Amino acid sequence: MASLVKYKTTPIKDEFIIGTQVLGVGINGKVVECERKSTREKYALKVLRDVPKARREVELHFEASRHPHIVRIFEVYENTYNDVNCLFVVMECMAGGELFTRIQDRAHGAFTEREASNIMYSICSAIAYLHHMNIAHRDIKPENLLYTDNTPHGVLKLTDFGFAKSVSESGEKPLETPCYTPYYVAPEVLSSKKYDKSCDVWSAGIIAYILLCGYPPFYSHHGLPISPGMKKRIRAGQYNFSGPEWDRVSEAAKDLIRKCLRTDPAERATIDDVMRHKWITHYNKNPETVLDTTKILLEQRSQWPEVEEEMEKALASMR
Numbered sequence: 116m117a118s119l120v121k122y123k124t125t126p127i128k129d130e131f132i133i134g135t136q137v138l139g140v141g142i143n144g145k146v147v148e149c150e151r152k153s154t155r156e157k158y159a160l161k162v163l164r165d166v167p168k169a170r171r172e173v174e175l176h177f178e179a180s181r182h183p184h185i186v187r188i189f190e191v192y193e194n195t196y197n198d199v200n201c202l203f204v205v206m207e208c209m210a211g212g213e214l215f216t217r218i219q220d221r222a223h224g225a226f227t228e229r230e231a232s233n234i235m236y237s238i239c240s241a242i243a244y245l246h247h248m249n250i251a252h253r254d255i256k257p258e259n260l261l262y263t264d265n266t267p268h269g270v271l272k273l274t275d276f277g278f279a280k281s282v283s284e285s286g287e288k289p290l291e292t293p294c295y296t297p298y299y300v301a302p303e304v305l306s307s308k309k310y311d312k313s314c315d316v317w318s319a320g321i322i323a324y325i326l327l328c329g330y331p332p333f334y335s336h337h338g339l340p341i342s343p344g345m346k347k348r349i350r351a352g353q354y355n356f357s358g359p360e361w362d363r364v365s366e367a368a369k370d371l372i373r374k375c376l377r378t379d380p381a382e383r384a385t386i387d388d389v390m391r392h393k394w395i396t397h398y399n400k401n402p403e404t405v406l407d408t409t410k411i412l413l414e415q416r417s418q419w420p421e422v423e424e425e426m427e428k429a430l431a432s433m434r
């Protein structure tokens with residue numbers, strides 16, 4: 116497919132001052148701060164080795180970056196750096212930090228169910244936009260959900276397309292494009308419909324669960340890395356809504372989470388089902404019940420690296 120990206124081959128240093136402070140490290144490269152010389156404006160710069168996987172990340176992210184809840188890509192430079200061909204991706208600088216850091220840092224801690232559904236509406240709108248473009252993100256997790264700035268007007272956006280995939284590339288069920296008589300086709304080809312998109316809906320379910328209670332639906336009891344029991348629990352979909360923090364949460368919220376976390380991808384909600392769900396469509400009518408999320412996020416702050424690691428492993432097992 117022809118590339119929509121216009122790769123600049125002039126030296127990026129002609130137009131930008133590249134900062135030394137590393138803002139974050141992604142799967143395909145690191146993110147540093149940079150400043151446009153002509154305007155003094157700050158941007159985030161992702162440096163990638165110029166390999167096919169990096170090109171795919173940039174092309175899919177660039178195609179998607181018009182959406183209001185997906186991080187904007189402004190320019191991409193193709194420069195040689197220390198004799199290595201690199202891509203320099205200039206993005207809007209998400210200075211507001213990660214989703215759950217912002218929630219746990221709330222001063223008075225009054226985070227409500229309605230705010231949680233508002234956040235989910237933004238995330239699910241971005242996923243719907245991607246899925247309608249036949250792009251599966253496949254790495255939707257807390258550290259890839261960032262705010263533009265620290266003000267109340269900060270906008271939440273999805274970033275990091277390092278695992279994104281064009282679904283048509285993964286071979287959706289071939290019969291949708293009948294080019295041969297079906298009775299010759301082998302049964303496993305019929306059921307070869309890939310479920311790349313469905314792992315994005317699973318991620319949305321996990322994010323919603325954590326927003327409503329402050330901890331993930333799966334966790335290893337002794338704070339050890341992903342235990343075999345935990346792996347079994349994820350596969351068996353063994354989570355629950357027990358505990359006093361869930362008593363105040365609406366049935367609609369729990370219903371949506373159940374539909375997103377179905378273990379069998381064939382039974383899991385599609386993003387269109389999610390966008391039609393009343394907890395999402397009527398996000399501004401959901402109860403303004405104050406949740407325990409802020410308090411529990413703070414209490415469990417030390418276990419957060421394990422949560423991220425467990426989510427990463429669960430996603431890796433679905434890709």
Ligand SMILES: c1cc2nc(N[C@H]3CCCNC3)c3c(n2n1)NCC3
Pocket residue numbers: 138139140141142146159186206207208209210212258259261274275
């Ligand atoms: C745009 C993209 C981006 N990525 C960032 N960090 C990445 C690092 C890898 C995991 N996902 C987030 C950061 C940013 N930005 N801004 N600003 C502060 C940290």
